[in-house]
Amino acid sequence: MKVAVLGTGTVGRAIAARLAGLDHDVVIGTRDAEATLARSVSDAMGNPPFAQWHAEHEQVGLVDFADAGTHGEIVINATSGAGSVAALEAVGAGNLAGKVVVDVANPLDFSHGMPPRLFVADTDSLAEQIQRALPEARVVKTLNTMNAHVMVDPSRVPGAHTVFVCGDDEDAKATVKELLAEFGWSGEAILDLGGLRAARGTEMYLPLWLSLWGALGTGDFNIKVVRA
Amino acid sequence: MKVAVLGTGTVGRAIAARLAGLDHDVVIGTRDAEATLARSVSDAMGNPPFAQWHAEHEQVGLVDFADAGTHGEIVINATSGAGSVAALEAVGAGNLAGKVVVDVANPLDFSHGMPPRLFVADTDSLAEQIQRALPEARVVKTLNTMNAHVMVDPSRVPGAHTVFVCGDDEDAKATVKELLAEFGWSGEAILDLGGLRAARGTEMYLPLWLSLWGALGTGDFNIKVVRA
Numbered sequence: 115m116k117v118a119v120l121g122t123g124t125v126g127r128a129i130a131a132r133l134a135g136l137d138h139d140v141v142i143g144t145r146d147a148e149a150t151l152a153r154s155v156s157d158a159m160g161n162p163p164f165a166q167w168h169a170e171h172e173q174v175g176l177v178d179f180a181d182a183g184t185h186g187e188i189v190i191n192a193t194s195g196a197g198s199v200a201a202l203e204a205v206g207a208g209n210l211a212g213k214v215v216v217d218v219a220n221p222l223d224f225s226h227g228m229p230p231r232l233f234v235a236d237t238d239s240l241a242e243q244i245q246r247a248l249p250e251a252r253v254v255k256t257l258n259t260m261n262a263h264v265m266v267d268p269s270r271v272p273g274a275h276t277v278f279v280c281g282d283d284e285d286a287k288a289t290v291k292e293l294l295a296e297f298g299w300s301g302e303a304i305l306d307l308g309g310l311r312a313a314r315g316t317e318m319y320l321p322l323w324l325s326l327w328g329a330l331g332t333g334d335f336n337i338k339v340v341r342a
Numbered sequence: 343m344k345v346a347v348l349g350t351g352t353v354g355r356a357i358a359a360r361l362a363g364l365d366h367d368v369v370i371g372t373r374d375a376e377a378t379l380a381r382s383v384s385d386a387m388g389n390p391p392f393a394q395w396h397a398e399h400e401q402v403g404l405v406d407f408a409d410a411g412t413h414g415e416i417v418i419n420a421t422s423g424a425g426s427v428a429a430l431e432a433v434g435a436g437n438l439a440g441k442v443v444v445d446v447a448n449p450l451d452f453s454h455g456m457p458p459r460l461f462v463a464d465t466d467s468l469a470e471q472i473q474r475a476l477p478e479a480r481v482v483k484t485l486n487t488m489n490a491h492v493m494v495d496p497s498r499v500p501g502a503h504t505v506f507v508c509g510d511d512e513d514a515k516a517t518v519k520e521l522l523a524e525f526g527w528s529g530e531a532i533l534d535l536g537g538l539r540a541a542r543g544t545e546m547y548l549p550l551w552l553s554l555w556g557a558l559g560t561g562d563f564n565i566k567v568v569r570a
Contacts, residue, residue, distance in 0.1 A: 231464050231465060232464055235463060235464060235546070236459050236460055236463060236549065237459060270570055271568050271569065271570050272568065272570070273568055275566075275568045276565075278550075280553075305554075305557065306557065307553045307554070307556075307557050308553070308556065308557060312553040312557075314549050315549035315550030315551075315552065315553040315554075316550060316553075318463070318546045318547070318549050318550065319546070319547055319550050321464065321542050321543035321546050322506075322543030322544055322546065322547050323543075324543065325508075325535045325536070325540040325543040325544075326533075326535070326543075326567060328535075328536065329533065329534065329535050329536060329540075330567075330569050332569060332570060334569065334570035335567060335568060335569035335570065336567075336568055337504075337565040337566065337567055337568070338503075338565065338566045338568050339554060339558075339563060339564075339565055340499050340500065340501055340503045340563060340564055340565070340566050341499065341558050341560060341562065341563035342498055342499050342500070342560060342562035342563065
């Protein structure tokens, strides 16, 4: 499948590499591909320069946002939350009309230092903001409740654990669940929370995730929903 | 141990009954004990009149907040979040000085209908509000991430699953962990998140909990933190 991953950070790289390894035809979209490749220093999050990663993943193309929109039959938003709506608008409403947009970002606000706050919560979510900005896209929220390595390889964490899916389009959710299965998520692990509004809850889980990261001393963890 | 449970709703009743069953000397504290006992209709949450519950749990005394503060060596806040600070102030700062105050409430705001919103989040928490209002109390947040039945009987949900504990006083947390163990929480299940600030995360989990409740069709569930 032709997939466009938006964002050149840890999450975008992990998802693009995994999809390419699964023989999908993958591009990463960014604001200015030329500038991204020219950068020779690590980014603000400590990731090595993109060109270094790209040299090891040559099968993944790097293109500007609009070209990513042309390429992708599915578009995965792995940009920083604060830039997500602008990134998707740069991909283009026309390019995204009718397409599945998988939102794995979180509405993190680092402007007040660490830990980050959320710039939207409780009465709205980043996923809903994206859906409103692109009403013809079929937005599905998933994978935002764990680190990038666990997203694409759930076997890093032992046993069954949970990935949440929500969105207003049932067919789009079914497509995303197939993609999750390719990543290694079992049917038991995938928990459908219903409509996109449930993204409020999965995004608001982030402060607890950050506390757990601190308490456990590793990002390689997840939660499992256990019911009676 | 002499324990005061604040609040006559589902959570207060469940915790008081469980503690009494464990042979603790338990009272429930409320604003006006006489008025509570005189009520003959179900409350807003559909709980049967308190007097009916009380007839089946005669070993649990019902007293006004201030008397609860005199009785309890440990005080458990199971009032509605919106009324928690006022309730604890009515118990009395003097009565609570040096005591362990276990906060199991959530900052739910039902004034806009269902699902409830949070009246504090992200930059503050109900637990921290309580700690600021009663600086000499030793506030520990726990048990607020599950329903009342699972709180006091984790075996309702199969296998190991997680209860979070946070607070700024290590001795107070140790006391609370002993109480959790009496309820049936194993050492593996109890996850210490550090200082009281982590209550922000456990309180902000509530919207996800509500989504899960809807998706699973039962409140008898919990999350288990699984790490690599």
